[in-house]
Amino acid sequence: MKILVVGAGATGGYFGGRLLENDQDVTFLVRKARAETLARSGLVIRSPAGDVTLSSPPTVQAHALKDTYDLIIVSCKAYHLPQVIDDIAPAVGAETIILPLLNGMRHLDLLDARFGARHVLGGQCIIAATLNAEGVVHHLNQSHSLTFGERDGSRSPRVERIAQAMSGARFEPRLSTTILQDMWDKWVFLASLAGITCLMRAPVGDIVASPGGERAMLDLLKDCRRVAEAHAHAPSDAVLERARSVLTEPRSALSASMLRDLERGGAVEADHVIGDLLARGEAAGLELPMLRLAYTHLKAYEARRGR
Numbered sequence: 001m002k003i004l005v006v007g008a009g010a011t012g013g014y015f016g017g018r019l020l021e022n023d024q025d026v027t028f029l030v031r032k033a034r035a036e037t038l039a040r041s042g043l044v045i046r047s048p049a050g051d052v053t054l055s056s057p058p059t060v061q062a063h064a065l066k067d068t069y070d071l072i073i074v075s076c077k078a079y080h081l082p083q084v085i086d087d088i089a090p091a092v093g094a095e096t097i098i099l100p101l102l103n104g105m106r107h108l109d110l111l112d113a114r115f116g117a118r119h120v121l122g123g124q125c126i127i128a129a130t131l132n133a134e135g136v137v138h139h140l141n142q143s144h145s146l147t148f149g150e151r152d153g154s155r156s157p158r159v160e161r162i163a164q165a166m167s168g169a170r171f172e173p174r175l176s177t178t179i180l181q182d183m184w185d186k187w188v189f190l191a192s193l194a195g196i197t198c199l200m201r202a203p204v205g206d207i208v209a210s211p212g213g214e215r216a217m218l219d220l221l222k223d224c225r226r227v228a229e230a231h232a233h234a235p236s237d238a239v240l241e242r243a244r245s246v247l248t249e250p251r252s253a254l255s256a257s258m259l260r261d262l263e264r265g266g267a268v269e270a271d272h273v274i275g276d277l278l279a280r281g282e283a284a285g286l287e288l289p290m291l292r293l294a295y296t297h298l299k300a301y302e303a304r305r306g307r
């Protein structure tokens with residue numbers, strides 16, 4: 001299977017690197033600076049699941065992209081997606097499958113609008129990873145799952161082929177027949193985690209140890225859950241219970257990738273992860289005070305950053 005991974009950042013570098021390490025036919029679509037770093041230093045992954053340095057990983061830049069691919073894994077940030085959509089267009093052939101790993105949901109609409117829904121799978125990854133200033137992918141915890149599936153829930157031959165291509169790589173691939181619900185479940189969890197850890201500039205353990213912290217966390221989770229319910233994607237009791245327990249775990253060092261981005265003064269996916277959820281909730285007539293506060297806070301950060 002000929003695979004194009006868009007972006008060799010934290011997630012793309014990790015999962016694409018693990019596939020390459022497992023002898024899959026992987027090429028990274030990268031921009032100039034990243035292409036130079038990869039050519040000079042290789043793709044370096046530091047991970048509790050095993051370090052690896054892949055020297056001279058195959059890369060291509062947008063201007064040279066001419067071949068079509070069987071699978072395109074999209075792992076850019078949401079605010080880069082419009083450009084990425086233009087860039088990958090030459091690589092999308094009649095049978096190309098696009099597997100986005102972005103948080104949130106709105107990217108599905110953008111990809112569908114440009115390439116047609118039949119090309120686009122649902123997907124998500126659970127990992128904590130970051131790309132440091134030297135271009136090294138740091139995997140920060142034990143999780144590294146990549147879930148994908150047809151949005152109609154079928155086990156089509158093409159998703160079976162992806163499962164086959166991913167089997168044996170050093171991460172946990174999961175072929176799902178409920179990928180849209182999985183994505184909503186993650187969105188509810190992630191929006192709660194990102195919203196509150198950014199607001200408080202602290203990981204879960206410090207928030208729940210602070211007066212009013214656990215209450216604020218659970219109020220935000222409730223807002224996010226109500227949006228999913230209003231859109232017929234309510235998390236199950238078990239999923240909700242797990243989210244509550246992870247989000248209120250004493251001494252937990254967990255925070256969202258959005259807090260890592262914010263703390264280094266970077267761009268954040270405010271509109272994609274928080275704003276879109278809020279808009280969907282308000283369109284359904286819901287009052288969502290904690291989610292609105294989380295969004296206002298991120299937009300104020302963006303306004304200040306923009307000056």
Ligand SMILES: NC(=O)C1=CN([C@@H]2O[C@H](COP(=O)(O)OP(=O)(O)OC[C@H]3O[C@@H](n4cnc5c(N)ncnc54)[C@H](OP(=O)(O)O)[C@@H]3O)[C@@H](O)[C@H]2O)C=CC1
Pocket residue numbers: 006007008009010011012029030031032033034075076077078080083084087101102103125126127128129130131257269
């Ligand atoms: N990091 C994490 O722990 C997790 C992140 N996610 C989600 O995954 C998505 C990706 O996040 P993450 O991997 O952290 O992001 P990163 O910023 O680490 O990586 C994104 C990469 O995309 C590249 N890129 C952007 N535009 C283009 C383009 N036009 N052509 C080629 N490459 C491009 C950037 O390259 P350049 O170097 O040129 O800027 C960058 O290296 C987000 O939606 C995030 O919310 C989900 C789970 C966990």
Ligand SMILES: CC(C)(CO)C(=O)C(=O)O
Pocket residue numbers: 103125126127128189190193255256257258
């Ligand atoms: C939910 C979590 C923490 C893990 O995948 C994440 O997606 C993120 O930090 O962006």
